[in-house]
Every structure is written in C-alpha cells, then in structure tokens.
Amino acid sequence: MAFRPRAFHWLLVTLFVALAGCGSDSPTSVKPFTGPSLSVIGHGQTTARYTAELWTRGNVAYTTTWGQRSATAVGNAVYIWNIGANTPVMVDSLIVENATTLGDVQVSDDGKLLVVATERANGSIVIYDLTNPLKPARLTRYQTANTSNGVHTAEVARVDGTLYAFLSIDPPDARLVIVDLSNPENPREVMVRNMGNPFVHDVFVRDGLLFTALWNDGVTIWDVGGGGKGGTIANPVQIGNVRTATWSPSVGDSEAHNVWWFHDVAGGADAKRFAFVGEEAPGTGGSALNSSNGDIHVLDVSDMSAPREVAFYHVDGAGTHNFSVDEERGILYAAYYNAGVRALDVRGDLSSCTDTQKATDGRCDLRKMGRELAAGLANAQTFIWGVHFDGSFVYASDMLSGIWKLTAATRP
Amino acid sequence: MTAGSMESRDSTRASFTLRAQAIGLVTRLDPGPADRAYTEGYLAQPLIMAHGRVLDGHLGGVLTLDFEGLTLARGQLNTGAYGEGYADRRHPHTYLHEAVAVASGAFGRVGVSLAGGKGFVPFGTDDPMTRPFAAYPVNHHLAQILERYVVIAAASAGPLTLEGATFNGDEPASPGAPPDASRFGDSWAARATVTPHPLVEVEGSFASVTSPEIANGGGRDQRKWSVGARLRQPLGRLSGGLVEWARTDELVGDVRANQFTSFLAEASTSLSRATVSARFENTARPEEERLADPFRYSRNPTDLSIIGITRWQIGTIAVTTPFSVRHADIAPFVEVSYGHPTEEVTPSAFVPQDFYGSTSIWSASIGLRLGIGSMAHRMGRYGAGVPNVPAGVTAGG
Numbered sequence: 185m186a187f188r189p190r191a192f193h194w195l196l197v198t199l200f201v202a203l204a205g206c207g208s209d210s211p212t213s214v215k216p217f218t219g220p221s222l223s224v225i226g227h228g229q230t231t232a233r234y235t236a237e238l239w240t241r242g243n244v245a246y247t248t249t250w251g252q253r254s255a256t257a258v259g260n261a262v263y264i265w266n267i268g269a270n271t272p273v274m275v276d277s278l279i280v281e282n283a284t285t286l287g288d289v290q291v292s293d294d295g296k297l298l299v300v301a302t303e304r305a306n307g308s309i310v311i312y313d314l315t316n317p318l319k320p321a322r323l324t325r326y327q328t329a330n331t332s333n334g335v336h337t338a339e340v341a342r343v344d345g346t347l348y349a350f351l352s353i354d355p356p357d358a359r360l361v362i363v364d365l366s367n368p369e370n371p372r373e374v375m376v377r378n379m380g381n382p383f384v385h386d387v388f389v390r391d392g393l394l395f396t397a398l399w400n401d402g403v404t405i406w407d408v409g410g411g412g413k414g415g416t417i418a419n420p421v422q423i424g425n426v427r428t429a430t431w432s433p434s435v436g437d438s439e440a441h442n443v444w445w446f447h448d449v450a451g452g453a454d455a456k457r458f459a460f461v462g463e464e465a466p467g468t469g470g471s472a473l474n475s476s477n478g479d480i481h482v483l484d485v486s487d488m489s490a491p492r493e494v495a496f497y498h499v500d501g502a503g504t505h506n507f508s509v510d511e512e513r514g515i516l517y518a519a520y521y522n523a524g525v526r527a528l529d530v531r532g533d534l535s536s537c538t539d540t541q542k543a544t545d546g547r548c549d550l551r552k553m554g555r556e557l558a559a560g561l562a563n564a565q566t567f568i569w570g571v572h573f574d575g576s577f578v579y580a581s582d583m584l585s586g587i588w589k590l591t592a593a594t595r596p
Numbered sequence: 597m598t599a600g601s602m603e604s605r606d607s608t609r610a611s612f613t614l615r616a617q618a619i620g621l622v623t624r625l626d627p628g629p630a631d632r633a634y635t636e637g638y639l640a641q642p643l644i645m646a647h648g649r650v651l652d653g654h655l656g657g658v659l660t661l662d663f664e665g666l667t668l669a670r671g672q673l674n675t676g677a678y679g680e681g682y683a684d685r686r687h688p689h690t691y692l693h694e695a696v697a698v699a700s701g702a703f704g705r706v707g708v709s710l711a712g713g714k715g716f717v718p719f720g721t722d723d724p725m726t727r728p729f730a731a732y733p734v735n736h737h738l739a740q741i742l743e744r745y746v747v748i749a750a751a752s753a754g755p756l757t758l759e760g761a762t763f764n765g766d767e768p769a770s771p772g773a774p775p776d777a778s779r780f781g782d783s784w785a786a787r788a789t790v791t792p793h794p795l796v797e798v799e800g801s802f803a804s805v806t807s808p809e810i811a812n813g814g815g816r817d818q819r820k821w822s823v824g825a826r827l828r829q830p831l832g833r834l835s836g837g838l839v840e841w842a843r844t845d846e847l848v849g850d851v852r853a854n855q856f857t858s859f860l861a862e863a864s865t866s867l868s869r870a871t872v873s874a875r876f877e878n879t880a881r882p883e884e885e886r887l888a889d890p891f892r893y894s895r896n897p898t899d900l901s902i903i904g905i906t907r908w909q910i911g912t913i914a915v916t917t918p919f920s921v922r923h924a925d926i927a928p929f930v931e932v933s934y935g936h937p938t939e940e941v942t943p944s945a946f947v948p949q950d951f952y953g954s955t956s957i958w959s960a961s962i963g964l965r966l967g968i969g970s971m972a973h974r975m976g977r978y979g980a981g982v983p984n985v986p987a988g989v990t991a992g993g
Binding site for chain 1: 905951
C-alpha cells in the first residue's frame with residue numbers, strides 16, 4: 185500500500201477543522217414564568233463573593249459564602265444584614281479562618297446560637313453566641329477527625345429538649361455526625377454513622393424522628409426517640425426508606441438532597457402526612473451557576489415504615505434546592521436556582537388528583553393540580569441557593585448577587 | 597526517546613531489560629493561581645522500569661516504579677494540568693505505576709495475548725511520559741486511563757490490532773493507595789489500532805468508566821472517545837508526530853451532565869544536534885471547588901456538579917540536545933508554554949481572568965533528562981496490543 189504524505193497532511197487538516205471547534209452542551213432554558221409574582225421589596229447586593237445559604241431571625245439575616253470568586257475572595261465570610269427596612273443592609277461580617285466554603289448556616293430555635301458549617305478542607309462547625317444578633321461572638325470551632333472531610337450541612341434541632349447539631353459529612357466515608365450542643369462552648373459528639381450513597385446531604389429532625397437525605401439511597405426515616413422503635417439520639421433505629429423518583433427516567437437514582445416533614449396547622453388528621461424531598465441533580469450546562477435539574481417529591485409518610493412518593497413538582501430547565509415552609513398558610517417556598525423561588529400550595533390531600541393530573545407513573549403533578557401559587561425572581565439573572573420565610577416576608581440568597589427580600593404568596 | 601524506538605520486536609527465548617530515568621527541572625509559571633508567579637524545582641518522573649520475557653516470549657512482565665510521590669508530592673507546576681485533586685499542577689503518579697504479566701501466543705497468523713495486573717487501560721494515545729515534553733498536556737485525563745487493575749485481551753493480525761479490557765473505574769487516591777479491588781470490572785474499554793503503512797499508526801478507542809472521581813462509587817460516570825494518529829518512523833523533516841482528538845462525556849445515569857473535548861497536535865524535527873518539538877492543544881477542563889491550597893480541588897463534588905469548564909489553548913515549544921555517555925542518555929532541554937484559558941460556559945463559578953489575574957499564562961522550564969539502561973517495552977501497550985507485530989512473534993511484555 186502506497187503512503188501519500190500529502191494526503192495524510194490534508195487528512196490531518198480536515199480532522200483539525202472538523203474537531204477543534206467541538207464544545208460542550210448548552211443547558212435547557214427555563215420557560216418564562218407568567219403567573220403571580222413574589223414581588224421584589226429590596227435587594228441587598230454583594231458580589232465580592234458567591235453567596236450561599238441564609239437564615240433570618242427578627243430583623244437580622246445571615247448569609248454564608250461559597251467557593252472562590254476571585255484570586256483573593258473565597259467563601260470564608262458570613263455576612264450580617266439588617267433586614268428591618270425594605271432593602272437589606274449589610275452591617276457586618278465574620279471571617280472564618282482556614283475555610284473556603286461556608287455552606288450552611290442556622291440560628292437555634294431559642295435564638296441564642298448561630299451555627300456555621302465549613303466545608304471542604306478543615307471541615308467543622310463554628311458556633312457563635314447571639315446575645316447581640318448583629319455582633320455574633322464566637323464560642324468555639326468544633327472540628328474532629330470525623331468532621332474534617334467537610335461539613336456539607338449542619339442542621340440544628342432539639343430532641344427531647346436537648347439541642348443537637350446534625351452534621352452531614354462529605355465523602356470519602358460519608359457519614360452523619362450528631363453533636364450535643366448543651367454546652368455550646370464544648371460540643372460533644374454523641375453519634376457517628378456512615379450513610380449515604382455517595383453521600384448524606386441533609387437531614388430534617390422533628391418529634392423525635394430523623395429524616396436523612398441519602399442521595400442515591402433516597403430518604404431514610406430514623407427513630408431518635410419519638411418513633412417507638414427504641415431508637416435514641418446515640419443509636420438511631422431505621423424505620424423506613426424510600427427511593428424517590430427522578431426528574432428524568434434516565435437518571436436512575438434518587439439524588440435526594442433535602443427533606444421537610446410538613447406539619448400543616450390546618451391539616452386535621454392528615455396534618456403530618458406529607459414530607460417534601462428536594463432532588464438536586466447536576467445541571468447539564470457545565471457550570472454550577474448556569475443550569476440545574478431536579479424535582480420536588482412529595483412523600484406520604486402516614487406509615488413511616490413504608491413511605492411512598494405520591495406527587496411531584498417539576499420545572500423545565502431548572503432544579504430545586506432548599507425549602508422553607510409557611511406551615512400556618514400551607515405554602516412551600518423552594519429555592520430553584522436559575523428559576524428563582526417557587527411557591528406551592530401544599531395544603532390538603534396531595535395524593536389525590538384526576539387522571540389528567542397524573543404522570544404516567546401515577547404520581548400527581550402539582551403543577552397540573554394548580555398548586556403553583558407564585559414565583560419570585562423567576563425571570564431574573566439569579567441563581568437562588570436558599571430561601572427563608574420569616575412569617576411575613578420571603579428572603580432568598582442569590583449566589584450571584586446577595587440577598588433578596590420578596591413579598592409572601594397569598595392563597596387563592 | 598521516541599515511542600517508536602521503544603517497540604519491541606525481539607523474539608529471543610528469554611530477555612530482560614532495565615532502565616532508570618528522571619527529569620530534573622526548574623519551572624516558572626506566571627501568573628498562576630491568585631495572580632502570583634511561581635518558580636519551583638523538581639525531580640520529575642523518577643522511574644525504574646523493568647521488562648522481561650521467557651518461554652520464547654510467550655510469558656512476560658512489565659514493572660514500572662514511579663517515585664513522584666516522594667519528589668512531587670505537591671505536584672508539578674504545569675499550565676492547565678488537572679486531575680486527581682490537583683489543578684494547575686500535574687499530580688504525582690502512584691509508586692506502582694505498572695505491574696503487568698502477559699501471556700502471548702498465536703493462532704495461525706493472528707497473534708493473541710492476555711495481560712493482567714496494574715497498568716494502562718487500552719484507551720487513547722501514548723502516555724505523555726513517553727513523549728517529547730516535560731509538561732503534560734491538559735488532556736491527560738481525557739486521552740489516557742492508567743494505574744488501574746486491568747485485564748486486557750488483545751489480538752493482532754496484519755495491520756489491525758484489537759484490544760479489550762475490563763478494569764476498576766476509580767482514579768488513584770494518592771501515590772501509595774492501591775485501586776479499590778472491589779470495583780474491578782465496573783469499567784471497560786476497547787481500542788482498535790490500524791497500521792496501514794509502516795510510517796503511520798491510527799487508533800480509535802472507547803471507554804466506559806464508572807465513577808472515577810468518587811472512589812466509593814455513586815459519582816459521575818464517563819464515556820470516553822479517542823482518535824489518534826502517530827508517526828511510527830521519521831517522515832521527511834519530521835522525526836515524530838501525533839494528532840489526537842478526545843472527548844469525555846460525564847453522565848448521571850444516562851443523562852449527560854458535561855462534555856469535554858480536546859484536540860492536540862505535536863511534532864518533532866531535528867535541527868543540527870537539537871531536537872525541536874512543538875505542541876498545540878485545545879482542551880476543555882472541568883473546574884471544581886479549590887481548597888485552601890489553590891492548586892488543589894475537592895475530589896468529592898457534593899451535588900455531583902462542577903463549577904465551570906475552562907477551555908485551554910496552549911502552545912508549547914521544547915528544544916533538547918540529546919547525547920549519550922556510556923550507558924546513559926542525557927538530554928538538556930528548554931521548554932516554553934503559552935496558555936490562554938477562557939470560560940467555556942457563562943455564568944461560571946470559575947473565571948480564569950479573576951482566578952489568575954490574566955488570560956495569558958506563560959511557563960518556562962529548563963532541565964535535564966537522564967536515563968540509564970534500555971527498555972524494550974512500549975509503555976501502555978502489552979503483548980499483542982503492540983501494533984504490527986508479525987503473528988507468532990510476541991512483544992511488549
């Protein structure tokens with residue numbers, strides 16, 4: 185066979201021209217939202233760092249920061265905002281040394297403590313005294329070999345009167361660590377257990393039950409003192425598990441990210457029947473800031489040993505993240521990354537719908553049921569990480585630009 | 597040393613070769629992370645390579661020890677490099693780089709082999725370690741798969757060579773960490789190589805890799821494609837050459853989350869006593885959250901998301917003047933790279949202009965390659981997987 189160098193040369197040129205321009209996918213775009221709006225009241229802007237989670241109490245909001253936005257601005261700051269007026273005003277900040285991402289923040293139910301999670305290297309929780317909510321005073325930084333992989337989320341909850349922090353630890357060897365905060369200056373580990381596939385992402389604790397979001401392993405419900413199975417905070421006993429569905433049948437695994445067990449004030453016998461699960465699926469656009477996927481899944485937990493998914497909510501081209509629920513009015517607020525904030529009517533029987541309101545697998549579609557009440561920042565250039573309803577207003581943390589104050593939704 | 601010179605055609609009843617080599621170099625990167633210039637010196641690629649065969653070549657073995665875990669623990673400054681928790685530095689390889697046993701034979705005119713151990717997966721092009729540059733290309737993790745527990749079946753007839761393999765998907769966790777044996781078999785690859793002419797070798801390959809980044813499993817999976825052509829012998833003024841295209845799709849279930857592509861071309865020519873090599877590549881790199889050390893990133897992407905994709909266009913020129921002294925081959929070299937990174941998608945949580953302070957990144961290295969002994973093994977290919985070996989004659993380990 186004769187070899188022709190010139191032909192080989194042109195083959196290479198053709199290959200180069202054909203292939204050099206190959207690029208990545210574009211994300212599916214979000215359809216413009218045309219329903220009622222959660223109107224913007226004010227915007228507390230900060231762009232020096234990427235904003236992460238938020239929490240509010242009274243007239244004060246705390247936002248954490250994430251990743252690295254510039255050569256020198258890493259996610260090691262907690263911003264403190266005065267939210268008494270329409271526009272949130274940054275009044276101070278906390279810097280956590282040797283940290284690059286502060287993924288989670290929460291104020292304890294008595295308002296005395298602020299707990300901040302540090303992720304990635306040097307995983308820990310940092311605990312502050314909130315005697316002066318605008319000037320948190322650091323009590324301690326709790327870091328052990330069991331937390332050093334990184335604390336992805338730190339949920340603060342009370343079980344049988346004692347305050348605990350539930351720390352979801354990054355892999356390898358993803359695990360849940362429970363820390364007793366009775367003496368916040370000296371937290372004490374009371375439980376550590378490997379769980380999650382490939383990680384445990386978040387938990388929800390209420391009435392002596394622990395709900396764990398275990399990604400591919402779905403949601404598991406544990407008795408930690410209120411489930412009647414002999415479980416304790418030091419030795420949780422599994423009650424039930426459910427593998428939630430996915431936003432796309434092609435995904436295969438649950439991608440269970442967060443949970444909220446709903447107690448509907450007006451729910452009567454079914455008041456505690458439903459739990460909401462956030463599915464956080466990776467985007468398809470190549471950046472954490474330009475696309476997202478994942479649905480809200482509704483579980484019927486009337487039998488805790490056999491929870492089952494009965495309904496879902498889907499937004500084309502976007503995925504959900506954290507929730508806040510107005511249990512007085514029965515409204516779920518969901519952070520929806522590139523689709524803003526979505527408000528859903530979650531009062532009543534979410535498992536009952538007409539055939540036309542069902543997906544092919546039999547689950548009820550909350551959108552088709554008319555449960556979509558309103559949306560905020562839906563058509564804006566935002567990327568909403570967290571949402572918090574404080575009884576009057578809805579606050580949203582925008583990774584790109586800080587904190588937004590929105591009107592709350594109203595029931596029809 | 598060119599890859600072509602490493603191909604074995606020896607059919608002696610028993611043979612053994614041994615080689616030690618290393619690169620001593622000083623590198624300056626400007627700017628690097630945090631808009632700083634960095635100047636560092638290393639002993640890179642300190643290797644001991646052994647290759648032996650017995651029983652008329654029907655049974656052989658390859659052993660390569662790599663001591664970068666001792667000399668390069670912080671990684672080597674390397675424009676655009678990424679992988680195994682390192683970014684903008686090339687990560688150290690594992691101490692046990694290759695340990696592969698090979699049984700070879702023939703059925704008529706078809707040479708066959710079965711290889712197993714820890715080593716290279718039959719995917720992509722030759723390892724950058726065997727090519728003319730001290731700096732690795734950005735596409736190393738798109739264009740090669742190595743340091744896995746692997747079993748490879750290969751057959752070669754005339755100009756066609758076929759390889760198929762199964763292996764563990766997890767990438768090395770550290771220089772001293774072995775692969776997760778429980779994951780052996782969760783990934784597979786196949787490569788076809790054609791040598792239509794003694795001058796040219798063309799390969800096409802595919803790999804399905806399960807959760808390479810999260811060792812415990814459950815992370816993003818990869819589907820990888822590679823097409824490459826290389827010069828096996830000098831052609832005119834070209835003493836060596838390689839053109840390759842590679843693509844990696846990252847999947848969650850069957851949904852494609854990300855896609856990374858690479859085009860690379862490199863060539864060498866001799867000018868008087870010097871060898872001049874040039875490389876151009878255009879490669880997309882995933883970005884993940886950096887740690888407190890800005891050259892390191894989290895290998896556990898909670899949420900299975902990346903924070904951005906950077907496209908690197910890099911041109912590299914290397915000049916070396918090799919010579920020999922007794923059994924040693926010595927090659928002083930100078931190497932200069934210019935890199936231009938841009939964010940491929942917007943908005944991105946990794947913006948090269950913000951991270952480096954510039955999108956023009958220069959790197960220069962000066963150093964010395966030193967090798968003692970010889971090696972009758974083409975790194976990354978085993979037994980009948982070495983192309984164009986006449987039937988009945990075993991090679992490559």
